[in-house]
Amino acid sequence: MPYIKIELTREGVTREQKKALIKGVTDVIVDVLNKDPHLTHVVIQEVALDDWGYAGEQVSELRERGITADKK
Amino acid sequence: MPYIKIELTREGVTREQKKALIKGVTDVIVDVLNKDPHLTHVVIQEVALDDWGYAGEQVSELRERGITADKK
């Protein structure tokens, strides 16, 4: 019985990306644990940039200074 | 000190239904555990259909194919 919650900053995640996250994470769970996918739920929660703090600062402040979370 | 989080898909849940959920769940907690209701908090979180995955698919896709979560 797995339940997975994905929290991420709201920065233009598309419906297709959400679909890929749900498919990809469910596949990992099913492959690694051999679980029935019909017992696997995934919930995505997008968080506004003012509401996520990193190292004591709002991510909205970091973004205004040009700091991103993108892979280098 | 109980805290209860209810996550459900956003599909037209009314204010009255939320009221009934909060009342009903609190009553269960108080009855089973004999807890003071003033120490019992219930939080409801509605989740958009694109953001809930079941068996690897977005619930929005399931609904488009006519698959519901209704009791049979």
Place this chain on the structure above:
Amino acid sequence: MPYIKIELTREGVTREQKKALIKGVTDVIVDVLNKDPHLTHVVIQEVALDDWGYAGEQVSELRERGITADKK
């Protein structure tokens, strides 16, 4: 697709009480929202008294002073 998390202090909750919580909360969800119980998951998480804070104090301290969460 409901998922419910119940967090409560670890104070001798029995297996029978957990069974009653799961049954009771699921019944409320099914009754109020007309949801298929096979899509309803309930997770109970017991929290040690040192790990729950109320009004700025550990519950273990409150209990040592004779303050309980019991219904009056």
Place this chain on the structure above:
Amino acid sequence: MPYIKIELTREGVTREQKKALIKGVTDVIVDVLNKDPHLTHVVIQEVALDDWGYAGEQVSELRERGITADKK
């Protein structure tokens, strides 16, 4: 590796207050645990008054009756 989630009722919390919450909570974590702030994430989740239950009632109902959560 700390992660902190702050859930509170949506009642006019300003961007400045969120900034102060993130800064203040991160400082507590860093001071008490000596953790690197770059490994400390804080997420704020505001909850609508209809969606928060206290003592079996929606907070929206309590507010309509003039009951607040303000410090006395």
Place this chain on the structure above:
Amino acid sequence: MPYIKIELTREGVTREQKKALIKGVTDVIVDVLNKDPHLTHVVIQEVALDDWGYAGEQVSELRERGITADKK
């Protein structure tokens, strides 16, 4: 800034499986969202069978009746 919580029943998940879950889920996040893995945290929470309810019953009861969550 993604944070992922994986909740699953405590049924002999090995350290290697946890390692594979963390690696697999992080890869999905990084691939789909192009996020820096150093900003991606994954937390696994195992839940005792008495503490997970499905369709109103404890999973421990379901397992005693021979009902598993294994992929068919």
Place this chain on the structure above:
Amino acid sequence: MPYIKIELTREGVTREQKKALIKGVTDVIVDVLNKDPHLTHVVIQEVALDDWGYAGEQVSELRERGITADKK
């Protein structure tokens, strides 16, 4: 009505440190939001090092390689 969850790796956090976390975080909430502390709950959840993933690796692996989360 604030509820705060603090998740951190289980690495020898003492009862006194937990007490300081609960006191410190509650004070921040009360000061910034002017909330009644009797409506403020804080829950600490310690997570085993095998169960926390950072940048795709178990923290237990990082610690074995001498990588800590301590403030520099």
